[in-house]
Amino acid sequence: QVQLVESGGGLVQAGGSLRLSCVTSxxxxxxxxxxxxxxxxxxxxxxxxxxxxSGGTRYADCAKGRFTISRDNAKNTVYLQxxxxxxxxxxxxxxxxxxxxxxxxxxxxxYESDYWGQGAQVTVSS
Numbered sequence: 314q315v316q317l318v319e320s321g322g323g324l325v326q327a328g329g330s331l332r333l334s335c336v337t338s339x340x341x342x343x344x345x346x347x348x349x350x351x352x353x354x355x356x357x358x359x360x361x362x363x364x365x366x367s368g369g370t371r372y373a374d375c376a377k378g379r380f381t382i383s384r385d386n387a388k389n390t391v392y393l394q395x396x397x398x399x400x401x402x403x404x405x406x407x408x409x410x411x412x413x414x415x416x417x418x419x420x421x422x423x424y425e426s427d428y429w430g431q432g433a434q435v436t437v438s439s
Contacts, residue, residue, distance in 0.1 A: 315339040315428045317408045322433030325398055333393040333433055335408030343386040345427075346411045348420040349393045351404035351435075358407065360421050362393060367416040375402075398437045405432040 321333040333349065348363035362382040363371045370382055381394040391408060408430035411420040420426060 315345075315410060317410060317428055317430035319406065319408050319430040319433040322406065322435045324436045324438065327399055327437055327439050329398050329437070330394070330396045331398065331435060332395070333406055333408075333435075335391045335393075335430055337389045337391075337410065341386065342384060342389045342391060342410075344412060346413050346418050346420040347382075347384060347391045348409045348411075348426075349382060349391075350407045350409055350423060350426075351402075352407065352432075353404040356404075358423050360423075361406070363419045363421055364391065365417050365419050366413065369417060369419070371419050371421065395435070398435075400437045400439045402435060403437050404435060406435050407432045 316338045318336050349361045350358050352358040361376050364382045379397045384391045409426040410428040411425050412427050
């Protein structure tokens with residue numbers, strides 16, 4: 314069993330930055346493709362950024378150039394650095410993990426996820 318615990322959410326003004334962290338327990342994070350998703354009120358959960366076991370990254374258009382996903386396998390932690398935040402980034406952000414033997418595999422749809430964190434609220438004021 315794997316547990317994912319997010320932290321780092323909060324309230325920030327437009328243009329500001331936040332860094333989300335996701336700590337895994339139960340198995341080393343290096344065994345998983347990891348991603349961040351988000352869900353705004355009344356909307357479906359959407360992919361934001363993903364990182365493969367080999368360290369490759371993939372971003373949704375809404376995140377390109379502003380967000381950076383990274384992983385520290387020694388700390389069993391995945392990060393999402395969010396810069397130049399906009400009010401439309403307001404959502405609950407979820408960490409997700411997909412077990413895979415493929416080093417270059419990405420987790421880009423919510424249906425592929427094996428595990429979810431509890432979510433971290435990010436609110437961006439205008």
